[in-house]
Amino acid sequence: MxxxxxxxxxxxxxxxxxxxxxxxxxxxxxxxxxxxxxxxxxxxxxxxKNVKAAIEQELTDWQQCAVEGYWAAKNPWLYYQQYCSKPLGAILGASQQELTVMNTLTVNLHLMMLSFYRPNKQRFKVLMEAGAFPSDQYAVETQVKFHGFDPESAIIEVSPRPGEHLIRLEDILEIITKESDSLALVLFGGINYYTGQFFDIPAITAAAHKAGAYAGFDLAHVAGNIPVELHNWEVDFAVWCSYKYLNGGPGAVGGAFVHEKHASNRDFVRLGGWWGNEESARFKMEKGFVPKKEAEGWQQSTAQVFNMVSLKASLELFEAAxxxxxxxxxxxxxxxxxxxxxxxxxxxxxxxxxxxxxxxxxxxxxxxxxxxxxxxxxxxxxxxxxxxxxxxxxxxxxxxxxxxxxxxxxxxxxxxxxxxxx
Structure with missing residues (x-):
C-alpha cells in the first residue's frame, strides 16, 4: 500500500x-x-465503557443474592471463569476445555512449571530467550533451585548474534537440537517485551517435542494482539495476563492453556485446589483430589468475580470486532x-x-x-x-x-x- x-x-x-x-x-x-x-x-x-455497568451488575447481585449469587446471579458465579474462557478460544486457537482464567500470570507460570518441569539427572535444562521479561527469569531461576539444580548450568539462554537485536530462529532450533539429550523444557515469551519480536511458536514447539522436551509460552504480549493456534500447534501449555491488549484492567486475572492431551489426563501431575476438582464431587467435601479433565483442573480457589468482570466486558468487544x-x-x-x-x-x-x-x-x-x-x-x-x-x-x-x-x-x-x- x-x-x-x-x-x-x-x-x-x-x-x-x-x-x-x-x-x-x-x-x-x-x-x-x-x-x-x-x-x-x-x-x-x-x-x-461497558465495565462500569458490568461491575455494578455484580455488586447488585452480591447485594440482592448474597451467597445465592453463585447460582442465582444474572451471571452465576459458579461458572464465572467460563464467561471469559469461551471467547478466548477464538483469540488463542483452543477449545474451551483447554483454557481457563485464574490467578495472575506469574502464579500460573509457577503452577504450569510444577506440572511440566519435572527434571531428572539427565533432563534438567530449561531453554529461554535472553532478555526475557524479569518475572519469567525469576520464575525459571527459582523453579530450577526448587528442584535442586544450579541455574548457571540448568538455564540456557538464546541471545541475538553480536551486533543484532533479534534472535534468529535457526539459532533457537540449533540449540534445541544440540541440547536434546538434556533439555526438559523450552519456555519462550511469544513476543519479546523489549524488541517486540514475535517468535515462531509452531517451529519452536515442534523442535522441542522432537528433542523430547515440553514447550511452553508466556503470551503476555500475544493474547489479544496476534491470533494464534495453540491447539493445532500442539503447544503443551501457555500463560498470559489480561491487562494489556485484552483490556482486563490493572492486575486483572491471568489465563492458562493446557493442551487437551494433558488436560484430559487426570494423572498428569498438578497442584490441587477445590475449584479444580471435579464439579460433581466438589461439594461432597471429601478427601481425594479428582481434577477436572480440562484446563480448569489446574484451578485453585473460587473464581475471582471482581477480578474477572472487566475482562468479561472487554471480551464482548473482541467478539463483536x-x-x-x-x-x-x-x-x-x-x-x-x-x-x-x-x-x-x-x-x-x-x-x-x-x-x-x-x-x-x-x-x-x-x-x-x-x-x-x-x-x-x-x-x-x-x-x-x-x-x-x-x-x-x-x-x-x-x-x-x-x-x-x-x-x-x-x-x-x-x-x-x-x-x-x-
Whole structure:
C-alpha cells in the first residue's frame, strides 16, 4: 500500500476502517483538555465503557443474592471463569476445555512449571530467550533451585548474534537440537517485551517435542494482539495476563492453556485446589483430589468475580470486532507508524522490531542512541503516552481496538516537532 504522511490520508483511512467505531467504547486519559495520544496498550489497555455497568451488575447481585449469587446471579458465579474462557478460544486457537482464567500470570507460570518441569539427572535444562521479561527469569531461576539444580548450568539462554537485536530462529532450533539429550523444557515469551519480536511458536514447539522436551509460552504480549493456534500447534501449555491488549484492567486475572492431551489426563501431575476438582464431587467435601479433565483442573480457589468482570466486558468487544479483523487493522496501522517514523530527520533512533509483519504485533520498539529519556519526557509533556524501557527503548503500540490512523499521525507530528527542536 502507498502511504502518505498527511492528516488527510489518516482521516481517509479511519473513515474506511470498519473497526473505527470501537474507539468510542473506550475512555481515553485526558491531557491538556483533550484525549491523550495513547499508544501504550502493550503495557495497560484502556478501560472499556461497558465495565462500569458490568461491575455494578455484580455488586447488585452480591447485594440482592448474597451467597445465592453463585447460582442465582444474572451471571452465576459458579461458572464465572467460563464467561471469559469461551471467547478466548477464538483469540488463542483452543477449545474451551483447554483454557481457563485464574490467578495472575506469574502464579500460573509457577503452577504450569510444577506440572511440566519435572527434571531428572539427565533432563534438567530449561531453554529461554535472553532478555526475557524479569518475572519469567525469576520464575525459571527459582523453579530450577526448587528442584535442586544450579541455574548457571540448568538455564540456557538464546541471545541475538553480536551486533543484532533479534534472535534468529535457526539459532533457537540449533540449540534445541544440540541440547536434546538434556533439555526438559523450552519456555519462550511469544513476543519479546523489549524488541517486540514475535517468535515462531509452531517451529519452536515442534523442535522441542522432537528433542523430547515440553514447550511452553508466556503470551503476555500475544493474547489479544496476534491470533494464534495453540491447539493445532500442539503447544503443551501457555500463560498470559489480561491487562494489556485484552483490556482486563490493572492486575486483572491471568489465563492458562493446557493442551487437551494433558488436560484430559487426570494423572498428569498438578497442584490441587477445590475449584479444580471435579464439579460433581466438589461439594461432597471429601478427601481425594479428582481434577477436572480440562484446563480448569489446574484451578485453585473460587473464581475471582471482581477480578474477572472487566475482562468479561472487554471480551464482548473482541467478539463483536473479531480477532481476524483486528489483526488486519493492526498490521495496517503499525505499518503506517513505521512509514511515518522513516520520514523523520534530526533524531537518532533505530527501529529494532522486525520489519516482517509476521514477526511482530502492534508494537514498534525505538532504540535511542542518545537523549532517549529526554525525548520520552518531551513526548509525555506533549500529551503522548508511551513507555520507556531501560536501557534505551521507547515502545509505541497502536492497539487496533481503539487506536486510529489519526493517533499515529499526530504522534508523528509531535515527534517531528521534537526532532526539529532537538
Amino acid at each position: 502507498e502511504y502518505v504522511a498527511s492528516l488527510a490520508f489518516a482521516k481517509e483511512k479511519d473513515q474506511q476502517d470498519p473497526l473505527n467505531k470501537f474507539r468510542e467504547h473506550f475512555y481515553f486519559p485526558q491531557r491538556n483538555g483533550k484525549d491523550a495520544i495513547y499508544l501504550c496498550g502493550n503495557s495497560l489497555g484502556l478501560q472499556p 473479531g480477532i481476524g479483523a483486528l489483526r488486519s487493522k493492526s498490521e495496517g496501522v503499525t505499518n503506517y507508524l513505521e512509514f511515518l517514523l522513516q520520514q523523520l530527520n534530526g533524531i537518532n533512533f533505530q527501529i529494532i522490531t522486525p520489519k516482517n509483519c509476521n514477526e511482530r504485533g502492534a508494537q514498534l520498539s525505538l532504540l535511542f542512541l542518545d537523549k532517549g529519556k529526554e525525548i520520552h519526557q518531551r513526548m509525555t509533556d506533549a500529551g503522548i503516552i508511551v513507555d520507556w524501557r531501560e536501557p534505551g527503548v521507547i515502545r509505541v503500540s497502536p492497539a487496533p481496538l481503539y487506536n486510529s490512523y489519526q493517533d499515529v499521525f499526530h504522534f508523528y507530528e509531535i515527534i517531528a516537532n521534537i526532532a526539529s527542536n532537538a
